[in-house]
Amino acid sequence: MKISIAQINPILGDFEYNLNLIKMNIKKAQQESTDLLVFPECSLFGYHPMDLLGRKSIVREQINYIYKIEKIIPSNLCVIIGAITMNNNKCGKKYFNSAIVLRSRKPSKLFHKELLPAYDVFDEARHIEPGDLSKNIIKINDKKALITICEDIWGWTDSAGESYYSKNPLKKIKPKQVDLIINLSGSPFTLKKEKQRLRVTQETVKYFKAPMVYANLVGAQDEMIFDGSSLFLDKNGKIIHKLNQFKEDFQSVVLTTEMKAVSKKVPSKKNNIEKLRGALCLGIQDFATKTNLKSVHLGLSGGVDSALVAALAVDALGPEAVTALALPSKFNSSQSLKFAKAQSKNMNIKLHQLDINHIYHSIIKEIESQFGNIPFGLMHENAQARVRGSLLMAYSNLNHSLLLNTSNKSELTVGYSTLYGDLCGGLCPIGDLTKNLVYKMAQIYQEKYSWIPNGVITRPPSAELRPNQKDTDSLPSYDKLDPLVLSLIENKTTKKTTENTRILKMMMMSEFKRWQAPPILKVSSHAFGRGRRFPIAHRAIY
């Protein structure tokens, strides 16, 4: 029995585009004499649909496309595809998150997801009725296949015996009922995710003593980056084949008593920084493509954050699609502009230089004409950042170009940013990277590509909004701040020290800024954005 995974990158709600992707992969499977072809979760709808499911007309349209797929299934090929289907009961949520088993001249069979994630970016219980895994077994060729969808295999307890779920629905099924485990996933990337996936797939394989096909989506959707990395595991939990990370792919195994990979090519191993690079480039690329924005731009300050975003943008979209704007003020060191110019030249991107001084002065003058002389302070700093924001957005208006925001996670945590100033943008590519990770990634673009001037990396970080400003004037050094950011945001615990409490308070008190931040590409287990739901008006500083 030959089994293939079609690791595709669908576009949310573009059923015609997704149908074509599916068609091409079915044709390929037919050419390669595949017996069973598995697509990822929601591959017809695109993932994740969120409240698009609130509009019945959208789901109805997607269901029309299921009928179109049914008509193109060749004989001798079994296709399993993820889609949204109707719950026809009057009670319960309106839809199921389903796997559809399609075979020519046989009626299609539906199998529903049972475990619905309600953490991080996921809210599936809003629109999806849970299924019952004990009904999800179907004979394919001579194999009793268990059909699971994503979260269904995540109910195992961890090494401490703990689990987010009070019950593991897989345990309703006896191991001997199953010869082959199939999982359709829409599992987003984080640096730790591959290890976590291996744990749950291996736990599942171990329990059933059966081989497993794990088909994961690839592609980005707003904040979320689905990395692919689909897997075939044999009945001992050994990885027989792994599909590309961050790219569409099609791979097959032959399953007899053993499982064997058809191709010997395996994706090259990547270190964490290379993985982050792959993830963020895919995130930028897909956001631009899927919103029909062909070009991007950003303010290139001469600092490391914007240097990295510029490099990622060029890496993702090519230099023609990227424009830099240098927006120096009288507080910027002369180096800053020099670095911005050098980097633009290195990367072969356009650089426009706009002067913010006279605009800034006309704002201050107008304010002082009404409110009298005001000593230099926060208002003056923010005013500069907001002039830059206005100019960058004017460029968006003129060129239908996507403004990339350059905030990092360390700044975002403590609210070290100006709302409507440097928080402007349509997408924030590095908002889930601590400052130290920003430096590490920038080093790659300095060392391997010579895009980023070395001075950008070695100079002390500064917002350059007042004379001789350094980030360390008001923040701990990033070597101290970053571990604290991780413990505050990701582990959610902190030792009670004066310094920690100060940073915790800065985090809590700046929630109003993050509420209005652009979508942030998520690469950690706890990113700012839709997956983090904090109130603004509260007094819980513990």
Place this chain on the structure above:
Amino acid sequence: MKISIAQINPILGDFEYNLNLIKMNIKKAQQESTDLLVFPECSLFGYHPMDLLGRKSIVREQINYIYKIEKIIPSNLCVIIGAITMNNNKCGKKYFNSAIVLRSRKPSKLFHKELLPAYDVFDEARHIEPGDLSKNIIKINDKKALITICEDIWGWTDSAGESYYSKNPLKKIKPKQVDLIINLSGSPFTLKKEKQRLRVTQETVKYFKAPMVYANLVGAQDEMIFDGSSLFLDKNGKIIHKLNQFKEDFQSVVLTTEMKAVSKKVPSKKNNIEKLRGALCLGIQDFATKTNLKSVHLGLSGGVDSALVAALAVDALGPEAVTALALPSKFNSSQSLKFAKAQSKNMNIKLHQLDINHIYHSIIKEIESQFGNIPFGLMHENAQARVRGSLLMAYSNLNHSLLLNTSNKSELTVGYSTLYGDLCGGLCPIGDLTKNLVYKMAQIYQEKYSWIPNGVITRPPSAELRPNQKDTDSLPSYDKLDPLVLSLIENKTTKKTTENTRILKMMMMSEFKRWQAPPILKVSSHAFGRGRRFPIAHRAIY
């Protein structure tokens, strides 16, 4: 048996403040010889905690306060209070959403919420493990009381036999097991909510043939406005007493074979516009109070939206706390400034006038110096709005004042607003009102208070960002648009016409703006904000 409801307004995470509220109400109950005192859902923690529950230290601190309450329970008084409690199982979510029954010299008893809402603004399943309602019966005096929490009573089918839930957990309990139904709620206001609450409380009463105590929170929390309106219903479903809407309150009934109200005072009936006024004033007041911002300001344009927001702000906080800024450009009619001045005078609030023309021109000049002459267009319109945004935010910085945003729901739906321009603000009070509702509310402040000049209401709506601009240049009239907004956003269905599809597309394509909008006070069943989760990068225009 005398039963009292303490309808309180706790502050999220301020356990000391909430403890004091609870203490005062216990003292009052003692003075009035109450036998049973019921507080709303989560009244110790404040509601709704969202991802604050992700930090164990916060919950641990709240649990310390439960012990403090246990110590102050007087003899002969049974107190039921809503709080977060620990789930000590290794598997499942970490907490329960509980009602604690406290009696002196008896151990406290915990009862947990079973039905966890996963729609609109609610995500309780993120952190809360469901309880089992069949265990929620306790004898209080001689009554077998069923303890339920908010959503627990919302599982009934509607007139079409439909329900969001596949099972109604109340049906696990036999009517004869119950003499008295208690519900602790944190149910947010919408115009339709009182009617819906009456339906589910009466269904519950009808099923158990038992009287009911329905204790709801009052107070606002970011977008959500809890309106109170707690209820006592007798065993026939008749309302015996209703507590104040939008105010703290304490009321009692005596329950023998019949239920009788102690006080004869009932809250005065309000029409929809008066209810909206109460809701929005509470929303503004609590956001300001709970974030420690003592004053608010806004751009007063001479149009109806900002006129209404100014009136609501003065109504909520008094004239001393409100400052208006007039920011006319050369495109504003002379009337606009005249109206802004007249309204400020009528309401006795400060008005500052700032000129945006020279700032705007310095921006355009700088852009043209780099990109050449640009014919007047969207960029010029947005640039004006962003200069205003910058000046209004500068005022925030100078005076630690909360900028009120003045967008309405009709504009927000079609994206007729400038990101970082008129979308600036810390709170958007009228973002859930269609333009027609804005007019209706403004009329109250014109007719009853003479705050808003009549001309503001009668002039045709215009953004005044280019010569002789009218909203109808690019939008249908609001009489046509508003019903469409309601059908698109609240009912989520629309007839397929060219015009409807154009508006639907405008809505879908402007999601990136709403993603970055300030918190919007929610008064309808489907407001923009955290309760609506739409993707940006998608192509589902159906």
